[in-house]
Amino acid sequence: MRFLPVIAAAIALSVPVTAAELPAKVTVTMANFSYTPADLHLHAGHPVTIHFVNNGSGGHDFTAEEFFAAATMDAADRARVGGAKGRVSLGKGEASDVTLTPTAGTFKVHCSHFMHSTMGMTGKITVD
Numbered sequence: 356m357r358f359l360p361v362i363a364a365a366i367a368l369s370v371p372v373t374a375a376e377l378p379a380k381v382t383v384t385m386a387n388f389s390y391t392p393a394d395l396h397l398h399a400g401h402p403v404t405i406h407f408v409n410n411g412s413g414g415h416d417f418t419a420e421e422f423f424a425a426a427t428m429d430a431a432d433r434a435r436v437g438g439a440k441g442r443v444s445l446g447k448g449e450a451s452d453v454t455l456t457p458t459a460g461t462f463k464v465h466c467s468h469f470m471h472s473t474m475g476m477t478g479k480i481t482v483d
């Protein structure tokens with residue numbers, strides 16, 4: 356029984372640190388002409404790394420100005436979303452990781468390339 360307090364203390368010390376510092380990971384795949392998943396569900400106040408991949412035959416982007424503007428992220432990630440543009444632009448076969456902490460809300464996503472949203476490149480992000 357004398358080891359029990361030690362184990363309890365180790366758990367108390369390790370669990371909160373791990374949970375607070377490791378961002379969740381989600382992948383968003385761009386294709387002609389879709390996002391997978393089209394509806395992204397994230398948790399407010401919890402850091403997440405979004406892995407964007409372009410599997411299409413040409414360039415695509417993930418434009419979500421309000422989502423990125425409301426999120427907290429460091430300067431390098433802010434640059435990856437084009438600053439105020441709020442857009443992850445990828446050429447064919449490219450990928451990019453963006454780590455951020457989202458703010459609650461429902462946000463629209465679209466591809467800004469000519470006619471792509473009309474052909475189906477739209478999505479939604481729900482943060483709660």
Ligand SMILES: [Cu+2]
Pocket residue numbers: 388414415416466467468471476
């Ligand atoms: Cu596109």
